[in-house]
Amino acid sequence: MTEPNTGQAVKLKKKPGRRQPAAPDSTGPLLRTEKLTRHFKIGGGLHRRTLHAVDDVSLSIGAGEIVALVGESGSGKSTIARLLASIYQPTSGEIYLQGRRLSAIKSRADLLGYRSDVPMVFQDPFSSINPVFRVSHGIERSLKLHRPELPRAERRAEAIRIFEVVGLTPGADVLERFPHELSGGQRQRVGFAQALAMRPKLILADEPVSMLDVSIRIGLLNLMSKLRDDEGVSILYITHDIASARYVADRLVVMYAGHIAESGPMEDVLARPRHPYTQLLVSAVPDPRADVRVGADTDRGEPPRVIDPTPGCRFRWRCPLAIDTCHQVTPVLTELLPDHSAACHVATADAELKAF
């Protein structure tokens, strides 16, 4: 990454809330969560119930790593993104960024600092950019807010540089356009540019390509790899498309009904999925290069019950391997293979159990 001449030391000193991480933590993961939980109250009076969107999620994201968070709609993956972006407050549990507790942040300036370290790119590029301003507005505003050390004259040059990093060339031209003049793919690149302007450590990308055309998706996925390789940014890539997750990500975290079902190195999880839900997910992916295989392997399962759930595995209603224990005891994430964990009573390290 070519730094502008403002210099690293100046930037760190002047950036609001930015502190050097404590020395012991520089070796640990960039961000980790500990038993992160978020419940929502629904209904009122006698109908008051609790929706368990995210329960006991402990995950970690290393520096310069793309972690894919995969799950069906309603599995809590977007809630995790919002918790990490500090849009929602956790019901319980904790988020650590470079060893620093998020709940310890009190001042607005420090929160601003956290948010510029962990920006978010939204799913819908058509509604996440203000249509009445030129696209330069958004990026220059975040430069002004999050990098006040940049003199006004350099802001434009930096905006142009960032636009060109994300493939919007010529940057000076594209900055002057209105969102409606850009295609969906270009708008999503603007989204990444705005996130990148803050010199983030971790970009939360919530379904960044699902609204885009297939021919354009690959370009955005390649951009994400490029940002990781060239800019050293970590990315939490939230998607329901496991094939695109495999294409860019280093690690895979599979969520089901608010719990982590399985996590591990991407290729390892895909080659040896231990949790029955992961097996279902992998078997459901349409693969244009594979041979025709329309079988009876479909599942007609109902969505899981996450409103006032009782203990037990949340996948048990759909799981062909469910045993008695699954109905009573909530399985915990256990390491079965090196760095590869699953939350399942039935799954073991070596047994060739195939649910789907």
Next chain:
Amino acid sequence: MSSALADGIGQTAGTSDPILQVSDVSVDYATKSGSVRAVDGVSFDLGRGEFVGIVGESGCGKSTLLFAIAQLLSPPAGLTSGNVVFKGVSMVGMTDSQLTAIRWKNLSVVMQSAMNALNPVKSIASQYKDAMRAHGVRSKTEISDRSAHVLKMVGIDAEHLRSYPHQLSGGMRQRAMIAMALLFTPDLVIMDEPTSALDVVAQRSLMVQIKELQAELGFSIIFVTHDMSLVRHFSDRIMVMCAGQVAELGGTSRVFGTPRHPYTAGLMDAFPSIKGQRVFLTGIPGQPPNLAAKPDGCLFAPRCPKVMPACGTTSPPLYQVDGVDVRCLLYADGSAP
């Protein structure tokens, strides 16, 4: 089911007993700066019980083509040429009341936004009732029996007839829409990206269900999607559209086995796979052409990796190569390069 997926079956069905004949359909959108041709001379036949997938990027005219087939075009879009013959009768020029008579009954459309196409303030039952009453079904028991039956067909408990759309999950709403399209056992169901809002597991189970219903009831399907991998295992024939034109049309496994048009190859290359080596993909470089200012010659030429000098000047017609129609000058001398 697997036999229906065999190559070539679709083509014989398509010629022997067409339920729908689309010939030379062109659609123009009137804009301030002149008319824009969104669909350009598309022709194809659809056989009874056949499943044709239409794929292409956004803006390639696939949804506009559906609207033209279903006679749903409204200004600024208009049919400028061509004919759509459904069960031997031309639909072009039908009056609204004539169209109303066949809609839902013989031909139904499942819209892209099926998630939002249901009326949020009416229960599923009352929306089904509306559609049935519009076609003269008055008997209350007949309406409720049929409603419960179609809902069960798509795998939803009849209990949910009393539900409002917001009480159903996305997948269930989509299924409820498909059930509504099947109220009268139509001959043709047109689907515009019905699964695009679903996750892979729900998507797959819905696709299998659609295919099973089709095998049971024998209707024909036109299925529009931008996701090529989705129709790979379900369609008999596939039509790839590029810039309003048919780029490639043929049996699904032939097209997927050897994509002949560079655009088809590019579309296939835009999908990462979860099996085999992780390979670097590029997709299709560049943007779809501006239809208001079309380049001369082949419309895909500016993005084509196999472009030749002639492509800039000659508009390729559709060539027949191994039973597949391909609009590409590579096949001008009738042989594969």
